[in-house]
Amino acid sequence: MPTLNRRQFLVDLGLFSLVMAAPGFALGAVPGDHRFVFVALRGGMDGLHAVPPIGDPDYASARGTLALKDGVIPLDGIYGLHPALGGAAGLYKKGELLVVHAVATPYRERSHFDGQDLLESGATAPHLLRDGWLGRCLPILGTGRSAGLAVGQSVPLSLRGPQPVESWSPSPLAGLSPMLVEKLRGLYEGDPLLSMALEEGVQSESFVAQTLGGDMARGGGNFRNLAEATGKLLAAADGPRIAVMEAGGWDTHTAQGSGQQGRMVGPLNQLGDGLAAMAQAMGPAWNKTVVVCASEFGRTVAMNGTNGTDHGTGGVALVAGGVVAGGRVLGQWPGLSKDALYQGRDLKPTTDLRAVLKGLLRDHLALPETVLAKTVFPGSDGLAGLPGLVRSA
Amino acid sequence: MPDLSAVIAANRFGQGAAPGELNLVSNDPRGWLLAQLAPQPLPPQLAGLPSSAQSAQRFAELKAVRRADKAGTLPDPAEEKAKAEMRALYTTEAAARTRLAVETQTPFYERLVQFWSNHFTVSTARFEVAHLAGSFEREAIRPHVTGRFSQMLLAVMHHPAMLAYLDNTASIGPASQAGLRQKRGLNENLAREMMELHTLGVDGGYSQDDVQQLARVLTGWTIGNEKDGLAGQFLYQPRFHEPGPKAFLQVTIPESGETEALRAVDILTHHPATARFVATKLARHFIADDPPPAAVEALAKAFRESGGDLALVCKTLVERPEPWKMPLSKMKTSNDYVVSTLRLLAGPELDDNAILRPLNLLSQPPFGAPSPAGWPDRAEAWMGPEVLMRRIEWARDLAKKLHRIDLLELATEGLGPLMDGPLHQALMNATDAAEATLLLLSCPQFQRR
Numbered sequence: 148m149p150t151l152n153r154r155q156f157l158v159d160l161g162l163f164s165l166v167m168a169a170p171g172f173a174l175g176a177v178p179g180d181h182r183f184v185f186v187a188l189r190g191g192m193d194g195l196h197a198v199p200p201i202g203d204p205d206y207a208s209a210r211g212t213l214a215l216k217d218g219v220i221p222l223d224g225i226y227g228l229h230p231a232l233g234g235a236a237g238l239y240k241k242g243e244l245l246v247v248h249a250v251a252t253p254y255r256e257r258s259h260f261d262g263q264d265l266l267e268s269g270a271t272a273p274h275l276l277r278d279g280w281l282g283r284c285l286p287i288l289g290t291g292r293s294a295g296l297a298v299g300q301s302v303p304l305s306l307r308g309p310q311p312v313e314s315w316s317p318s319p320l321a322g323l324s325p326m327l328v329e330k331l332r333g334l335y336e337g338d339p340l341l342s343m344a345l346e347e348g349v350q351s352e353s354f355v356a357q358t359l360g361g362d363m364a365r366g367g368g369n370f371r372n373l374a375e376a377t378g379k380l381l382a383a384a385d386g387p388r389i390a391v392m393e394a395g396g397w398d399t400h401t402a403q404g405s406g407q408q409g410r411m412v413g414p415l416n417q418l419g420d421g422l423a424a425m426a427q428a429m430g431p432a433w434n435k436t437v438v439v440c441a442s443e444f445g446r447t448v449a450m451n452g453t454n455g456t457d458h459g460t461g462g463v464a465l466v467a468g469g470v471v472a473g474g475r476v477l478g479q480w481p482g483l484s485k486d487a488l489y490q491g492r493d494l495k496p497t498t499d500l501r502a503v504l505k506g507l508l509r510d511h512l513a514l515p516e517t518v519l520a521k522t523v524f525p526g527s528d529g530l531a532g533l534p535g536l537v538r539s540a
Numbered sequence: 541m542p543d544l545s546a547v548i549a550a551n552r553f554g555q556g557a558a559p560g561e562l563n564l565v566s567n568d569p570r571g572w573l574l575a576q577l578a579p580q581p582l583p584p585q586l587a588g589l590p591s592s593a594q595s596a597q598r599f600a601e602l603k604a605v606r607r608a609d610k611a612g613t614l615p616d617p618a619e620e621k622a623k624a625e626m627r628a629l630y631t632t633e634a635a636a637r638t639r640l641a642v643e644t645q646t647p648f649y650e651r652l653v654q655f656w657s658n659h660f661t662v663s664t665a666r667f668e669v670a671h672l673a674g675s676f677e678r679e680a681i682r683p684h685v686t687g688r689f690s691q692m693l694l695a696v697m698h699h700p701a702m703l704a705y706l707d708n709t710a711s712i713g714p715a716s717q718a719g720l721r722q723k724r725g726l727n728e729n730l731a732r733e734m735m736e737l738h739t740l741g742v743d744g745g746y747s748q749d750d751v752q753q754l755a756r757v758l759t760g761w762t763i764g765n766e767k768d769g770l771a772g773q774f775l776y777q778p779r780f781h782e783p784g785p786k787a788f789l790q791v792t793i794p795e796s797g798e799t800e801a802l803r804a805v806d807i808l809t810h811h812p813a814t815a816r817f818v819a820t821k822l823a824r825h826f827i828a829d830d831p832p833p834a835a836v837e838a839l840a841k842a843f844r845e846s847g848g849d850l851a852l853v854c855k856t857l858v859e860r861p862e863p864w865k866m867p868l869s870k871m872k873t874s875n876d877y878v879v880s881t882l883r884l885l886a887g888p889e890l891d892d893n894a895i896l897r898p899l900n901l902l903s904q905p906p907f908g909a910p911s912p913a914g915w916p917d918r919a920e921a922w923m924g925p926e927v928l929m930r931r932i933e934w935a936r937d938l939a940k941k942l943h944r945i946d947l948l949e950l951a952t953e954g955l956g957p958l959m960d961g962p963l964h965q966a967l968m969n970a971t972d973a974a975e976a977t978l979l980l981l982s983c984p985q986f987q988r989r
Contacts, residue, residue, distance in 0.1 A: 257732065300903045301927060314926040323936070327978070333962065338984040344925045344927075347925035348928050455727070490748075
């Protein structure tokens with residue numbers, strides 16, 4: 148019989164609201180009480196700008212006026228961090244940030260929307276799957292209903308799956324009274340979509356209010372602040388264990404600039420400071436945490452006609468967390484000479500993002516390779532998860 | 541008593557029933573919709589707003605003041621003033637558009653305007669577009685929604701808002717005069733989205749080479765400056781235009797400067813993938829997230845055979861059986877929800893900021909789509925725990941401010957025969973009028989269309 152989780156079963160029977168009365172996040176076991184966060188960098192982040200290969204002899208000529216010079220934070224002999232990623236540099240120094248360079252999903256076209264579809268669905272072609280790789284992990288992990296948290300007003304594809312999840316973003320309005328919730332329950336009885344949304348909403352609001360306190364729960368939200376709040380929620384004993392976030396502003400077709408100017412400075416600041424703030428907010432739980440940040444594709448190596456870059460292929464993934472075997476840049480460097488580029492224009496991908504994700508899910512969340520190849524990333528049988536991305540316990 | 545067709549005409553095709561609307565529609569719901577497919581005069585809510593040329597001119601003046609004021613101390617007061625003025629213009633435009641949706645007596649026409657405006661998204665996500673988004677919708681979209689697709693596509697590609705939003709303004713042919721001198725080049729953003737999002741669809745059968753070729757075709761389509769006497773308006777700049785013929789979608793477009801793009805618009809309009817793509821989006825919007833193939837095919841056929849006559853396509857849609865069936869499969873977007881609420885409550889007096897506040901709160905500010913793909917049109921994007929809680933919280937706070945006694949009448953005005961036993965009972969059992977209003981605005985029948 149096809150796997151039908153208990154909750155779906157109850158929804159189908161209309162019994163859903165009866166078993167929803169228990170307050171708090173009812174958690175099942177994530178192995179080792181580990182946490183996992185996926186940050187979708189929407190818009191196609193220029194990996195060559197975020198983590199410039201300043202030691203590559205072709206870097207300066209290939210990038211022209213985009214090439215970064217002053218203020219780059221050196222990582223090793225080849226790579227540096229964009230000065231605006233200073234917040235993440237501290238994590239790197241502590242060995243808690245791993246960079247994977249020249250990475251890409253299997254997607255080889257240049258549409259944002261199809262690219263993001265693959266990034267989130269984990270499929271090998273656009274629009275093959277209607278749920279996400281992380282969403283499909285939840286029932287396998289056997290977690291309770293509220294282990295998953297989408298930071299935002301709706302649940303992005305990456306976390307959609309057979310198991311419902313929470314979503315949260317700061318609200319300036321007061322919460323709903325229990326009596327009103329009871330009446331709404333009655334109205335939504337025949338509408339599974341609405342009744343599920345209501346139950347999840349009520350649960351997560353009360354949990355968030357307790358965990359974050361008034362100001363943060365009802366404040367505004369740039370990425371840095373949301374990352375800090377998310378860290379607090381993940382750290383809570385009865386909090387979620389799997390979260391997805393988004394950080395945007397990467398589609399730099401114009402005025403990308405170099406150094407402290409240009410359109411990437413703001414988004415990079417938010418990203419770096421956000422990771423640092425999350426680490427800080429989590430306290431000891433940071434040592435049980437992996438955060439992966441990845442984009443749908445990288446950008447062209449050469450500057451376009453308008454001081455920016457167009458949609459490309461290879462980019463970078465950032466992996467942060469107290470348990471990450473970081474302080475290094477991983478990935479086979481393809482080089483930036485004209486012959487080395489993908490289709491003569493993009494950074495050639497040498498690492499499949501799915502191998503990074505599979506390695507992390509296997510070693511941090513204890514998901515077996517067979518399940519990863521079959522259910523989480525269907526069609527990835529020949530692709531083993533990378534070893535050694537997290538420190539063994 | 542209005543029947544189901546009246547409710548569907550007002551709620552699914554329109555902007556949500558206003559008091560009295562169901563009765564007005566109930567004689568002939570289809571006829572009511574078809575009558576709205578005639579060209580409409582500019583609604584009074586939009587009268588007096590500046591044209592794109594006027595606001596671009598003003599923007600250029602403010603920029604000039606800023607340049608002249610360079611010696612001034614930071615923060616530059618002229619720059620602050622310019623930014624404040626542009627923000628104010630956005631607020632005026634966004635509120636006028638929303639107020640129009642609330643008050644209009646041709647709500648189907650307004651839904652079509654918003655549908656096409658979303659199809660051809662220009663977004664305030666780019667600061668330099670924010671003050672042009674309203675005039676873009678008014679000038680490039682509104683006049684064409686029941687006209688010809690090719691005319692709308694052309695108007696969109698001509699408009700300074702789109703040329704700026706998708707970076708065509710500075711795309712320069714590598715072998716053009718300017719390209720040879722300045723070593724600048726192509727920006728393929730507009731060309732790619734014009735095929736992927738506006739016409740053929742991502743699976744429409746074009747290649748990376750077609751993207752490059754269309755980008756070459758579009759070189760020179762830019763925005764003028766004060767020197768040209770066309771500050772902020774469309775300008776064809778021959779010095780930017782890539783010379784030579786372009787092989788685009790198996791057709792060779794001979795070199796002809798500005799008019800090459802007209803040929804490309806024609807090729808794209810008559811491509812069968814465009815008919816299918818547009819038909820699918822319309823059917824998704826008016827029938828279901830996964831629309832029935834027969835309806836899609838009927839709309840595609842109408843588009844194809846008429847060469848993109850949008851009134852005919854809409855007429856086909858209204859005359860199909862599928863949109864008139866239950867269940868209410870479309871979840872309201874945040875914009876739908878706010879507008880239909882304000883319509884039902886007969887447009888409570890709200891100032892510009894108050895009318896925009898709920899749209900910001902519910903993450904759908906006018907002209908604020910996150911990407912060129914526009915706002916999504918599927919239930920999962922618009923219904924989840926977080927967004928439902930925000931909707932109810934907002935509706936609760938709004939209901940508290942109203943003084944209305946006859947809730948059952950209000951429910952009948954909004955929902956007609958969709959008002960069922962459980963809802964009736966819930967309204968009867970409400971502790972006060974504010975709670976009853978909130979329950980009405982929260983019920984499944986009102987969350988959907």
